[in-house]
Amino acid sequence: MTQDNPPSPSTRRIAIDPITRVEGHGKITLLLDAENRIQEARLHIVEFRGFEKFIQGRPYWEVPFFVQRLCGICPVSHQLAAAKAVDQIVGVTQLTPTATKLRRLLHFGQILQSHALHFFHLSSPDFLFGFGSDPKQRNVVGILEKHPKIAMKGIKLRKYGQQIIEAITGKRVHGTGTVPGGMNKSLTLTARDALLADIADILRWSQDAVTLNEQIHTGHPEHHDFAALRTNFLSMTGKHGELEFYHGGLRARDAAGNFIFDQLDYMGYQQILREEVRSWSYMKFPYLHQLGKEKGWYRVGPLARVNNCDGIPTPLAEAARQHFREFAQGDFVHDTLAYHWARMIEALHCAESIHELLHDPEITGTDLIAEKGDKQPEGIGVIEAPRGTLFHHYQINEEGLVTKANLIVSTTSNNQAMNESVRAVANQYLDGHEITEALLNHLEVAVRAYDPCLSCATHALGKMPLQITLQSIDGTVVDQLTKGTNGKIHR
16 A cells, blocks of 8 residues: 655645535545645545455355445445356356346346436536535425426436336345346236336436436536546447446447457456555555556446447437437547436436336246356356446355455446546636635536445435635645535535
């Protein structure tokens, strides 16, 4: 673990602690020189979860339900990634058609509800009211008051995704569902028909969400350069290069769209990824090994997936993807705030895919568990979680107890990019003399674009306490701003 150099006498430090409207707890620190130029910009993750360590010694069949406690928003993602790893451990290489489709339906419901939550509840206030608008209004309650139709569509989209999760796992959060080699119960006809009753509205509202985000992004040129980065992108794609969330090969491209690798078997992820540890954050910094630490960092998630894929296998989302790519005039879309636009394109794809699966006769089948093969000493499960590519890797002993675990969560892969985005926004907007709530929110907008799950915990709605202090070279406090738990700002 490397040691960070302390600030020199000619620098000053600004801290935003904690950042708000994200999952978990983190802080931002900026180090400025005497001319107010940004020397360092860091997003610190100050919580320590330790799941990789304390699942050691647990039976492998408990892992999918144990690790979903990492998160209250995307537990399904952890359950499915772990379940894919456990399938390998019990020697299953192919699930039954019904089990496969149930897992996919579950996954689509998870991504739909998570994307709807992030945009409508946490991010839309920034775009509908403005980054520097009154913080008393800039929240989901303000959206309900001023834009009730938009707010209700978002609430109902999330609710529908949760209903899918509940129908399959028995609970909206932290249910069951997967078992080694399959699923533990069928989807009933009653539950299927109840979901079908609302799918037409879900499709329409998902299209509306794409249109809203396209209008916001294309109609505000100032958004295009906001925290913009030209980066490598990593995602999973299907065998024909199509957008794929559940199973496929790894694809990485550089900022110009050139392939770094394509259709790489994720079982070999350890040969292509490395994780750097830095002393000031509990979150690691992954990079592509062949490019090195300096050039090998990358972005994952909706922006990476929509850029990286050759097409989306549902017609409405594919048409939306083409509009998205046309915006960049043949280039990749590198605008960080375009994450939200890409996120809603994916939500539309989920709605279309749910529609297809609910009309598939096999979705209510009863053949749920595949025949097991020879037990294997390790398993690796990779899926595309809402925030990006998610890796779960487990090794077991002869007694079936976990001896080693490695998890690379999506937000970890975006770690360096979030730090660079904070630096870019600080360079553009920070004047070094007065700290305002609007400046605070500009920095947080950059982080929120990635929908980070800082501790795989729960979302906060902007009422977390926060303090920023600006000190001169001699340590004198030049300016200080505090936000209390009631959301009020005090200087």
